Every structure is written in C-alpha cells, then in structure tokens.
Amino acid sequence: MTTNGTASKHTITALVQDKPGVLNRIASMFRRRGFNIASLAVGHSEVPNLSRMTFVVEGDDHIVELMTKNLYKLIDVIKVQDISQDNVILRELALIRVSANVQTRSEIMQIVDIFRANIVDVADDSLIVEVSGDEDKIDSLQELLNRFGVIEVMRTGTIAMNRGATATAQKRRSKMQEWGEASSV
DSSP, rough: OOSSSEEEEEEEEEEEEEETTTHHHHHHHHHHHHHOOEEEEEEOOOSTTTTEEEEEEEEEEHHHHHHHHHHHHHHTTTEEOOTSSSSSEEEEEEEEEEEEETTTTTHHHHHHHHTTTTTEOOOOOOOEEEEEEEEEHHHHHHHHHHOOOOOEEOOOOOEEEHHHHHHHHHHHHHHHHHHHHHHTT
16 A cells, blocks of 8 residues: 555455464464554355455555465465455444433434444443444444443454456456466476
C-alpha cells in the first residue's frame, strides 16, 4: 500500500492445510518475528482439506514482504497473497450488546435499521445487534450506540475476496502458467 516506507494496513490471504496445529505454527512464526496481527479470520475453503486465512497486518511494504516470505517457509502453507492493492470486498461481522430500556429501544432500532443491521436478541435491559460490513461501518455503528451504553462487543475479524473480474483474470493467468509449466517438461 505504501512505497515510502510508512506503515499502513495490509490484507494477506493464505491457503493452508486444514489440520491441527497449523494456526499455532503460523501465530508462533508471527510472534517470533515480532509481527503484529490486527485481525485474523480462518475458515474452510472451497478445496477439501484446505482452509483460508485472512490476516490484516500493519507495516510498510518491506515488513509485509518479509511476512509473506516467512509464511511460505511453513510447510502447511500452500499459497499466500497480499491483496491490499487488489479490487476486493472486505467484510467483518460484529455482535454488539447495548443497554436498552422502553425509552431508548425505538431510537436504537432506528439506528440499527439505518446501518442495515439486525436485532438478534431482546432482553428487558439490552439488545444484541448483528452487523456486517467493512471496519468503518462497524466502528461507526458502535460509536453511535456508545451513548446508550455498549455492554459487550464481539467481532470476527476481516475476511476478504477479490471481486469477480479480478478473480476470473487471476484464475485464467494461474491456469495458463500451470499449462506453460506442464508443456515445458
């Protein structure tokens, strides 16, 4: 994201073996090298026995390049991409428990509606709001709900995927490279 060496947020995805201990080895590598993970999300991928990890890290381009190279050194890591410059969709999910009473409930519901969020639980003294979107959207909703009294927040971390045209072009290039390597043997 930067060329002048200043720190910024980068989004890195990794396709990894889906087996016990992989997350621990990756987290240990980051810890040993002093890299900080701002966000981490892991889940099954479209390929059986492989999971996809999405990391949001802060650092300059040199630090992110070191992170990527170190990830490739781990045997369980199949593919790593810094997608910070790509045309991607970034999403996060959050559950926010906010204080609510008879007087404030309708105002909270209006705010939740504006953000296209959902109320997923109602109690006498609180509501749980579910919201998905980019980090700024979730931060903005949480800031507006703070005046009512946010009791608890749980966030998933960022997940990311290349938009359609970009992803299709990348798959095509990858297939062409594989075909080129196979034909040169």
